[in-house]
Amino acid sequence: xxxxxxxxxxxxxxxxxxxxxxxxxxxxxxxxxxxxxxxxxxxxxxxxxxxxxxxxxxxxxxxxxxxxxxxxxxxxxxxxxxxxxxxxxxxxxxxxxxxxxxxxxxxxxxxxxxxxxxxxxxxxxxxxxxxxxxxxxxxxxxxxxxxxxxxxxxxxxxxxxxxxxxxxxxxxxxxxxxxxxxxxxxxxxxxxxxxxxxxxxxxxxxxxxxxxxxxxxxxxxxxxxxxxxxxxxxxxxxxxxxxxxxxxxxxxxxxxxxxxxxxxxxxxxxxxxxxxxxxxxxxxxxxxxxxxxxxxxxxxxxxxxxxxxxxxxxxxxxxxxxxxxxxxxxxxxxxxxxxxxxxxxxxxxxxxxxxxxxxxxxxxxxxxxxxxxxxxxxxxxxxxxxxxxxxxxxxxxxxxxxxxxxx
Numbered sequence: 001x002x003x004x005x006x007x008x009x010x011x012x013x014x015x016x017x018x019x020x021x022x023x024x025x026x027x028x029x030x031x032x033x034x035x036x037x038x039x040x041x042x043x044x045x046x047x048x049x050x051x052x053x054x055x056x057x058x059x060x061x062x063x064x065x066x067x068x069x070x071x072x073x074x075x076x077x078x079x080x081x082x083x084x085x086x087x088x089x090x091x092x093x094x095x096x097x098x099x100x101x102x103x104x105x106x107x108x109x110x111x112x113x114x115x116x117x118x119x120x121x122x123x124x125x126x127x128x129x130x131x132x133x134x135x136x137x138x139x140x141x142x143x144x145x146x147x148x149x150x151x152x153x154x155x156x157x158x159x160x161x162x163x164x165x166x167x168x169x170x171x172x173x174x175x176x177x178x179x180x181x182x183x184x185x186x187x188x189x190x191x192x193x194x195x196x197x198x199x200x201x202x203x204x205x206x207x208x209x210x211x212x213x214x215x216x217x218x219x220x221x222x223x224x225x226x227x228x229x230x231x232x233x234x235x236x237x238x239x240x241x242x243x244x245x246x247x248x249x250x251x252x253x254x255x256x257x258x259x260x261x262x263x264x265x266x267x268x269x270x271x272x273x274x275x276x277x278x279x280x281x282x283x284x285x286x287x288x289x290x291x292x293x294x295x296x297x298x299x300x301x302x303x304x305x306x307x308x309x310x311x312x313x314x315x316x317x318x319x320x321x322x323x324x325x326x327x328x329x330x331x332x333x334x335x336x337x338x339x340x341x342x343x344x345x346x347x348x349x350x351x352x353x354x355x356x357x358x359x360x361x362x363x364x365x366x367x368x369x370x371x372x373x374x375x376x377x378x379x380x381x382x383x384x385x386x387x388x389x390x391x392x393x394x395x396x397x398x399x400x401x402x403x404x405x406x407x
Contacts, residue, residue, distance in 0.1 A: 018104045026100065026111055034117035036124050039109045041147040042131040043124065045090070045099055046082060053130065054092040054123075056099075065103075083108075092126075095119050134223035134251060141225065141244050144232025152226065159214035165318065165326045165357070166208060174199070174313055178216055181287050182253055198277070198288040198308050200261070202295050203315030206358025209291045212315070213257055216289065223254040230264055237269035245276040245283070252285030261290040262297040270299055277308055317354055324349040326357060330364050334380075338371065344381025351388045354395075363391055 006025050013021060023037060049056045058064055065084040083101045090097040090112075097114040114120045132139070132146065138156060140149040161171050181197045188195040201209040217224045225248050230240035248256045258264055265273055277288065288309070295303055302308060318326065327345050340348070352360060367384040 016105075018102065019109055022100075022102060022109075022111070026113070030113055033113040033115065034120045035111060035113040036120055037109070037111050038124070039107050040128060041108075041145050042128050043110050044131050045088070045101075045110070045127055048127045048130055051130070053126075054090055057089045057091070059087040059089055059098075090123070092123050095123070097123055134225070134254070138217065138224045138226050139247075139251075140228060141240070141247075142228040142231075144240060144243075146247065149226070156214045156218050159211055159218055161212075161215045161219060163329070164208060164211050164215050165322050165329065166212065166315075167319075167322065170313060170315075171212075173311075174201075174212060175216060175219055177311060178220060178255075178287060178289075182220065182222060185253075185285070194282075194284065196283040196286050196288075198310050199290070200295075200303065200309040200312045201289070201291045201315060202312055203293070204317070204356065205293045206356035207315040207317060208357055209293075209315050210259070213259075213289055213291060217255060217257070220255065222287075223251050224257060225251060225254060226257045226259065227264070228259055230269065237266065238272045241269060241273050241276055248286050249283065252283075254286060256286050256288045258288070258290040260292065261302075262292045262294045265298065265302065270302070274301060274308070317356055318360075320349055320353075323352050323355065323360065326360050327364075330361075338368070338380050340379065340381040340384075344379065344384075348381060348384050348388065351385060355391070359391055359395060363387055366391070 006022065006029070019037075026035065045054070046056065048054055064086045066082065066086065084103045086101045088099045088101070090099055095114065095116075097112060097120065100111040102109050102111075112120055112124055114123075131148075137148045138153050139146050140152060161175055164171065177197075178199065185195055187193075201212060203209060225244070227244055230237040230244070232240040232243070244256070248254060277283075290309065292298060303312070324345060327340075327348055331339050331345060348363075352363065355363070363384060367380060367387045370387065371378070371380045371383045
């Protein structure tokens, strides 16, 4: 059997059997070679090569499969290619190695082999460590793995405190507190105060917490680790928590972000999380930022102890000044024929009491779609006034499940 037949036959197997079969056959094909296997998302040999750190040459193989997609590179859209299934010859620091990539069960699996085990291991470590570095990107922990999320990173780059509508005192406090923390290391050291801090953003969904976190990451320009889940293959959350804090300590000074903390913490993992947060190992240089829609679900040991989350910032439903500012922000982005007058903006602001920013956004989207049909008969402001009543009914239905407001 040759490599082509190996790939052809194995890709027809059940997912759980593919990896074992490939591993066994590669050992038969290349006896005496040092070989490593991984499915780590941080062993992205193609990105490593794109950075000019090694050279990849596809081996002659009819089952090589490369996907193409559009990507913005230096302001221009270019076609980028990535291996789905491929066999590469690798040239790295004068050494010749080989890498086989097989896509199985929604993951890429890699086999690396060469003549000298030390060389294979050093190359593997170099690729993994390079991909693990946070170079302006955001490293995301989800499903037990660290990976770089391009969509999240783009969202962060587009988020600033300038395009986030918040009460001025809240915006100034969040950014100022975080910036001061990173600038004040010498002061912490001088007075023997542990250089760590925790910030909790609290409030109902749709009122700007996630945008504020992204704006904070973008504004501080510090390395960021973003945790979406503690779940991992072992099924034990403690293993994921340990990996997260270990990585944060190595990356510090950095931001460590926990999205929807109330969904991450359970009765089973709470004690272990608190031990790591308290830092039996040093958490120096880590600014922990967490969000929660449901603070009542969090244990008082988490939410009420200052040494864990020193500051809590409340993101309540926007008041009239914030609603008007948000509407004005949207209005400025519209074509002149669609824009509302100041009087209409004020009226819509008054009509939308108890609307979250998320519902204000939905109001604009639904009103704009209707205005396209009604533009000869009504202004956008008039359409938005009508849509306000419809959305308010939807809000009541969503909140009660029966369309009736409850106490």
